[in-house]
Amino acid sequence: MEQVQNKQIILKDYVNGFPKESDMPLITSSIIRLNLPEGSNAVLVKNLYLSCDPYMRGRMSKSKGSYIDSFTPGSPIQGLGVAKVLDSGHLNFKKGDLVWGMTGWEEYSIINASEILFKIQDSDVSLSYYTGILGMPGMTAYVGFYEICAPKKGEYVYVSAASGAVGQLVGQFAKLSGCYVVGSAGTKEKVDLLKNKFGFDEAFNYKEEQDLEAALKRYFPNGIDIYFENVGGKMLDAVLPNMRFNGRISACGMISQYNVQGDGVRNLGHIVTKTLRMQGFIVSHYYHMYSKYMEMIMPLIKQGKICYIEDIVEGLESAPAALVGLFSGRNVGKQVVVVARD
Amino acid sequence: MEQVQNKQIILKDYVNGFPKESDMPLITSSIIRLNLPEGSNAVLVKNLYLSCDPYMRGRMSKSKGSYIDSFTPGSPIQGLGVAKVLDSGHLNFKKGDLVWGMTGWEEYSIINASEILFKIQDSDVSLSYYTGILGMPGMTAYVGFYEICAPKKGEYVYVSAASGAVGQLVGQFAKLSGCYVVGSAGTKEKVDLLKNKFGFDEAFNYKEEQDLEAALKRYFPNGIDIYFENVGGKMLDAVLPNMRFNGRISACGMISQYNVQGDGVRNLGHIVTKTLRMQGFIVSHYYHMYSKYMEMIMPLIKQGKICYIEDIVEGLESAPAALVGLFSGRNVGKQVVVVARD
Structure with missing residues (x-):
C-alpha cells in the first residue's frame, strides 16, 4: 500500500x-x-x-x-x-x-x-x-450572458475585465450572437488580445482613461444594452449613465470590491429612469445546464470558432x-x- | 361662448x-x-x-x-x-x-x-x-409589488417611505399576500399610522436610528426577501446586507437621490453573493394592466379592506x-x- x-x-x-x-x-x-x-x-x-x-x-x-x-x-x-x-x-x-x-x-x-x-x-x-472554458468560468459566461442577459442580435454589449477567464468568452459569445461588443482591460497587451485574438469590435485600456463615463460614451454613442459586470465600483458608476432603456446588467463578480471598501456607486437612479435589470447569480445554481453547455461549446472549440x-x-x-x-x-x-x- | x-x-x-x-x-x-x-x-x-x-x-x-x-x-x-x-x-x-x-x-x-x-x-x-390609490401611485404599488417582486406567502417585506402614496399600499398588499411587512417613515405620527392604520407588522422612524443596517437586522433577524425601494442612497446600502438569498428589489423611485448627489452605494456586492435581482420599472409601461388592477382594488376599497x-x-x-x-x-x-x- x-x-x-x-x-x-x-x-x-x-x-x-x-x-x-x-x-x-x-x-x-x-x-x-x-x-x-x-x-x-x-x-x-x-x-x-x-x-x-x-x-x-x-x-x-x-x-x-x-x-x-x-x-x-x-x-x-x-x-x-x-x-x-x-x-x-x-x-x-x-x-x-x-x-x-x-x-x-x-x-x-x-x-x-x-x-x-x-x-x-x-x-x-x-x-x-x-x-x-469547460469548467466554472465557462459556465459563468454562458449563464450570465445567455440566461441572465438574454441578448438579441444587434445589441450593444460591454464587458469589463474582458481578457479574464470569463470576459474573453462573453466577448466571443456576443460576437456569435450578432452583437456589437467592446471590452476593457488594464494593459496594452490585453487590449491587443481583445481586438486581435478574441474579435471584440473595440477595446480600451481603462487605466488610460481619465473619465470612464466619457470613454464609454465614445465607444457606445448609442448606449449599452448589456453590461457583463466583472468589476463593480467606479466602473459600474460609469456604465449606468451609458445604459440604454431596458438594459440588463449581469453581476457574477465585482473584483474591485473584494479587497477594499470601494467608493460607492452613485448612479443607481438610472436603474429606475431606464428600467434596468441588475441581476446577481451564482453559477453553481446552474450546473444542471452543464451538459447543454458542453454540447454547445465543444464543437466550437474543436472547429476553432472559439479560443481560450x-x-x-x-x-x-x-x-x-x-x-x-x-x-x-x-x-x-x-x-x-x-x-x-x- | x-x-x-x-x-x-x-x-x-x-x-x-x-x-x-x-x-x-x-x-x-x-x-x-x-x-x-x-x-x-x-x-x-x-x-x-x-x-x-x-x-x-x-x-x-x-x-x-x-x-x-x-x-x-x-x-x-x-x-x-x-x-x-x-x-x-x-x-x-x-x-x-x-x-x-x-x-x-x-x-x-x-x-x-x-x-x-x-x-x-x-x-x-x-x-x-x-x-x-386609483391612479399612478396605485398602479406603481401594484406593478412593483406583484409583477416585479412576485411575493410568496410568508416572505419578509420591507417598505421605505412607507406612509407615502405608494408605500402605504405596498404594505397593505403585502399583508393581503400573507407576508410579514415592516415599514419605515420619518416621524412618530407616520410610524403610528403604519402600525395602527395600515396594519404593518412593525414600523420604525429611520431618523431615530443611528445605524440603519443594525435597525433592519433587529426588525428582520431572518433577513428581507422583498425590498420595495422608494428611497435609494443610504437606505439601500443598509438594506443590501440584510437581504436574503434570491431577494428582489423593485426600484420605482429613489427620492433621496433626486435633489442631491448622494453618498454612493457600497454594498452592491451582495447582489452577487446573494443572487439578488434589482429591477427598475416605469409604471406607464404597465398601464395596459390598469383595468385588471381596478377589478382587484375597487372591491377592496368598497369592502373597507384597504384604506388610503x-x-x-x-x-x-x-x-x-x-x-x-x-x-x-x-x-x-x-x-x-x-x-x-x-
Missing part, C-alpha cells in the same frame, strides 16, 4: 485587505496512504491542475453569511481543479477517471460526495480547459503568487496552476 | 438641488375661450385635483435622456390630475366626462390625444383617489409648497391639491 507525504498550501489565518503570498504557506503533511478506508463513499484524487479564481478571496475572510463557507485557517485552500481518481468509494467514479470539481490545494485530496465533482467525458482537449487563453504557472508552490496576482491583473487570461501533468 | 382667465403655476427656470416655491410662480394667462377650435382632436378640461409626485423633480431639470421630457421653463408645470371634460374633439371623451391623466397645473387645460388620459368609470369613491390616507391642500396657489414639501417628508400620505371640487 503506497504511502506518501502530501504537500499542501494552507490558509494561515483570515485575511483583511489584499491577500499576500505569506497568507498561504506551503507545508508538508505527515505520511498519508493512497487508498480509502473500507466503507468510505469519498473519492481520493491526485490533483493535476488548480484554478485561481477571484471568488476565492471571499472564502479567505471570516464568513458573513455568504453563499459559500470560509476556508478553515490551518487547513488547505479549497478550489476548483482537474484531478485523476486514485481510489473511489463512490459509484459514479472509478480509479483512473479524470474529474473536475472542488478539490484542495495539495498533491492528493479526498473529495467528499457532497462536493461538486464532474467526470470528464472528453479528454480530447487540453485538460486544463476544465478549470476554464490561459496563464499557466508550474508547481503547487507557485499557486499563492498566482492567486494574489489576480487582484492586480497580473494574469493574462485564465490563471491555472499545474501540480502534475498526469 | 364663455371666456375666462386661466390661473397657472409655471416653472420659472430649470432647478438645481431642492426645488423652492419661488421656482414655481403663479401667473394669470390672457383670456382663453372654453371651447376647442373646429377639427381639434384634443380634450379641454377643467382641473379638479392635482397630484404632487416625487418623479416631477426630474422634469424640473434639463433633460439628460430620461424616460420623460423636462418641463418647459415659462410654461405650466405638467402633472397627473383629475379633471372634468368641458369640450372634446376626441372620440373617447365627451363633455361632462370625468378623467384622470396628464394635465397642467392650471385651472383649464387642453390635453392632447397623445397624453395619458383615462376616463373615470366609477365615481362612487372620492375623486381625489384617482391621483393616488391623503394630505389634501386647497387651491392651485398651494401647489408649489405642497410639491416642495414632498422632499422633506412634510406630507402625511398622498399629497393632493384641490383646484376645484366640480
Whole structure:
C-alpha cells in the first residue's frame, strides 16, 4: 500500500485587505496512504491542475453569511481543479477517471460526495480547459450572458475585465450572437488580445482613461444594452449613465470590491429612469445546464470558432503568487496552476 | 361662448438641488375661450385635483435622456390630475366626462390625444383617489409589488417611505399576500399610522436610528426577501446586507437621490453573493394592466379592506409648497391639491 507525504498550501489565518503570498504557506503533511478506508463513499484524487479564481478571496475572510463557507485557517485552500481518481468509494467514479470539481490545494485530496465533482467525458482537449472554458468560468459566461442577459442580435454589449477567464468568452459569445461588443482591460497587451485574438469590435485600456463615463460614451454613442459586470465600483458608476432603456446588467463578480471598501456607486437612479435589470447569480445554481453547455461549446472549440487563453504557472508552490496576482491583473487570461501533468 | 382667465403655476427656470416655491410662480394667462377650435382632436378640461409626485423633480431639470421630457421653463408645470371634460374633439371623451391623466397645473387645460388620459368609470369613491390609490401611485404599488417582486406567502417585506402614496399600499398588499411587512417613515405620527392604520407588522422612524443596517437586522433577524425601494442612497446600502438569498428589489423611485448627489452605494456586492435581482420599472409601461388592477382594488376599497390616507391642500396657489414639501417628508400620505371640487 503506497504511502506518501502530501504537500499542501494552507490558509494561515483570515485575511483583511489584499491577500499576500505569506497568507498561504506551503507545508508538508505527515505520511498519508493512497487508498480509502473500507466503507468510505469519498473519492481520493491526485490533483493535476488548480484554478485561481477571484471568488476565492471571499472564502479567505471570516464568513458573513455568504453563499459559500470560509476556508478553515490551518487547513488547505479549497478550489476548483482537474484531478485523476486514485481510489473511489463512490459509484459514479472509478480509479483512473479524470474529474473536475472542488478539490484542495495539495498533491492528493479526498473529495467528499457532497462536493461538486464532474467526470470528464472528453479528454480530447487540453485538460486544463476544465478549470476554464469547460469548467466554472465557462459556465459563468454562458449563464450570465445567455440566461441572465438574454441578448438579441444587434445589441450593444460591454464587458469589463474582458481578457479574464470569463470576459474573453462573453466577448466571443456576443460576437456569435450578432452583437456589437467592446471590452476593457488594464494593459496594452490585453487590449491587443481583445481586438486581435478574441474579435471584440473595440477595446480600451481603462487605466488610460481619465473619465470612464466619457470613454464609454465614445465607444457606445448609442448606449449599452448589456453590461457583463466583472468589476463593480467606479466602473459600474460609469456604465449606468451609458445604459440604454431596458438594459440588463449581469453581476457574477465585482473584483474591485473584494479587497477594499470601494467608493460607492452613485448612479443607481438610472436603474429606475431606464428600467434596468441588475441581476446577481451564482453559477453553481446552474450546473444542471452543464451538459447543454458542453454540447454547445465543444464543437466550437474543436472547429476553432472559439479560443481560450490561459496563464499557466508550474508547481503547487507557485499557486499563492498566482492567486494574489489576480487582484492586480497580473494574469493574462485564465490563471491555472499545474501540480502534475498526469 | 364663455371666456375666462386661466390661473397657472409655471416653472420659472430649470432647478438645481431642492426645488423652492419661488421656482414655481403663479401667473394669470390672457383670456382663453372654453371651447376647442373646429377639427381639434384634443380634450379641454377643467382641473379638479392635482397630484404632487416625487418623479416631477426630474422634469424640473434639463433633460439628460430620461424616460420623460423636462418641463418647459415659462410654461405650466405638467402633472397627473383629475379633471372634468368641458369640450372634446376626441372620440373617447365627451363633455361632462370625468378623467384622470396628464394635465397642467392650471385651472383649464387642453390635453392632447397623445397624453395619458383615462376616463373615470366609477365615481362612487372620492375623486381625489384617482391621483393616488386609483391612479399612478396605485398602479406603481401594484406593478412593483406583484409583477416585479412576485411575493410568496410568508416572505419578509420591507417598505421605505412607507406612509407615502405608494408605500402605504405596498404594505397593505403585502399583508393581503400573507407576508410579514415592516415599514419605515420619518416621524412618530407616520410610524403610528403604519402600525395602527395600515396594519404593518412593525414600523420604525429611520431618523431615530443611528445605524440603519443594525435597525433592519433587529426588525428582520431572518433577513428581507422583498425590498420595495422608494428611497435609494443610504437606505439601500443598509438594506443590501440584510437581504436574503434570491431577494428582489423593485426600484420605482429613489427620492433621496433626486435633489442631491448622494453618498454612493457600497454594498452592491451582495447582489452577487446573494443572487439578488434589482429591477427598475416605469409604471406607464404597465398601464395596459390598469383595468385588471381596478377589478382587484375597487372591491377592496368598497369592502373597507384597504384604506388610503391623503394630505389634501386647497387651491392651485398651494401647489408649489405642497410639491416642495414632498422632499422633506412634510406630507402625511398622498399629497393632493384641490383646484376645484366640480
